[in-house]
Amino acid sequence: MQTLDVINSVTELSDTRVTGKTVVIIDVLRATSVMVTALSYGAKKVIPVLSKEEAFSYRNNHPEELVILAGERNADPIEGFDMGNSPVELIPGKIDSATLVMTTTNGTRTIRKADTASELYVASFLNAKATADVLGSTKELVLIASGTDGLYSVEDVLCAGYLISLLKQMNQNFHLSDAAIAALNLYESNMAHFPGITTEGRHYNILKKKGKNADLQFCFLKDKFPVVCQQKEGAIVKI
Amino acid sequence: MQTLDVINSVTELSDTRVTGKTVVIIDVLRATSVMVTALSYGAKKVIPVLSKEEAFSYRNNHPEELVILAGERNADPIEGFDMGNSPVELIPGKIDSATLVMTTTNGTRTIRKADTASELYVASFLNAKATADVLGSTKELVLIASGTDGLYSVEDVLCAGYLISLLKQMNQNFHLSDAAIAALNLYESNMAHFPGITTEGRHYNILKKKGKNADLQFCFLKDKFPVVCQQKEGAIVKI
Numbered sequence: 001m002q003t004l005d006v007i008n009s010v011t012e013l014s015d016t017r018v019t020g021k022t023v024v025i026i027d028v029l030r031a032t033s034v035m036v037t038a039l040s041y042g043a044k045k046v047i048p049v050l051s052k053e054e055a056f057s058y059r060n061n062h063p064e065e066l067v068i069l070a071g072e073r074n075a076d077p078i079e080g081f082d083m084g085n086s087p088v089e090l091i092p093g094k095i096d097s098a099t100l101v102m103t104t105t106n107g108t109r110t111i112r113k114a115d116t117a118s119e120l121y122v123a124s125f126l127n128a129k130a131t132a133d134v135l136g137s138t139k140e141l142v143l144i145a146s147g148t149d150g151l152y153s154v155e156d157v158l159c160a161g162y163l164i165s166l167l168k169q170m171n172q173n174f175h176l177s178d179a180a181i182a183a184l185n186l187y188e189s190n191m192a193h194f195p196g197i198t199t200e201g202r203h204y205n206i207l208k209k210k211g212k213n214a215d216l217q218f219c220f221l222k223d224k225f226p227v228v229c230q231q232k233e234g235a236i237v238k239i
Numbered sequence: 240m241q242t243l244d245v246i247n248s249v250t251e252l253s254d255t256r257v258t259g260k261t262v263v264i265i266d267v268l269r270a271t272s273v274m275v276t277a278l279s280y281g282a283k284k285v286i287p288v289l290s291k292e293e294a295f296s297y298r299n300n301h302p303e304e305l306v307i308l309a310g311e312r313n314a315d316p317i318e319g320f321d322m323g324n325s326p327v328e329l330i331p332g333k334i335d336s337a338t339l340v341m342t343t344t345n346g347t348r349t350i351r352k353a354d355t356a357s358e359l360y361v362a363s364f365l366n367a368k369a370t371a372d373v374l375g376s377t378k379e380l381v382l383i384a385s386g387t388d389g390l391y392s393v394e395d396v397l398c399a400g401y402l403i404s405l406l407k408q409m410n411q412n413f414h415l416s417d418a419a420i421a422a423l424n425l426y427e428s429n430m431a432h433f434p435g436i437t438t439e440g441r442h443y444n445i446l447k448k449k450g451k452n453a454d455l456q457f458c459f460l461k462d463k464f465p466v467v468c469q470q471k472e473g474a475i476v477k478i
Contacts, residue, residue, distance in 0.1 A: 008391060008418075012250050152247060152418040178440045179247075179391040182425055185436050189428035197424050201417045 004174035009147030031107025040225035045235035071103035132166035161187025243413035248386030270346025279464035310342035371405035400426025
């Protein structure tokens, strides 16, 4: 039997839930949306790091690579970094073969905490279909909605629900956990007016108040990029 | 501003989320449904305990009280106990002034873990309306969906959503967290065919396979009892 579970926030994430399983990390606003966009636009790899010091250190230790430092703290730019945590700052053709070193709070923390998984994918609405296409034969699949500040964030669970809905359309026969049933219900009950109740969510409104409307529009585009992103030897790469 | 949060399982429950706040513990299948029913039928108080030893010890130490021991382990009866963990085993008039000592895994654990709350209520579908009626002026309200074995359980979040929907009907102006927005969405998208997707849930189907259909029917009756249940000095009582 194939099983499909959803972890509703990084707080719930424990080794028991992910060890030896296939996990998909989702942080729609905006870490995994940035990663997917960067790899789709030609970046060679994405290195998630936890601190800006770790990011600077990566650049210093890899003079042979074109390193782009991306990230922000409380939506403010970080001094010495090349860009913020925004997919619309990325320009196709300008990051060919680059290494994007990203420091974000939620997405990166989740990726690190899930490292006992047997396979780790990174997804967002932007590449949901392409990702679902490679997950069909997975035995134990766990979609991880990163959340915000350790809390449930509705846009991430909505994206998990979208992935489940795509797998269902492919006639996949996963046994859904209760959290997966609820995520699918969340997506299906909001798909007619997508992204639905997400526009009432906390993180969505924080970004809206900061004028990040272009990001909000971009991050909810479904299946813009036919790219599958997976962690290999500590880096997220396109497979 | 009044705030309303939902905790999706006991795993998420931390002091930060509940200390000094008003909490409502929900364990539809079946701990809080039993508690609400017992108090409605005339029991004086409910004492939640974690082990059967603690239950026997309570009876030994309170010879002056009519003590009824209730609970089960993996849906099997406990030797020396008076009843299982089932609301349909309770008979009005037979438990007048009794003390119901209950040992259940999920509900009891949640109650103990939330004891830094300023006020602690116990609710289920059976007394949702009565409970919502006393929560209208709460400043920081946290609905705790106990879950099953530490995991998200859809019937508990559905009940949280029902409570939020009742508060909304009363024109209460709570600011909803993302988890609260999702719980309300879960209820509203299933209310026309209530209990909706709960019938696909894990705990629901475990009880169904064990032939507990009468319990399942009973636990999803909305607002059968106009009783409010609150913890006072270590016991759950009717207020």
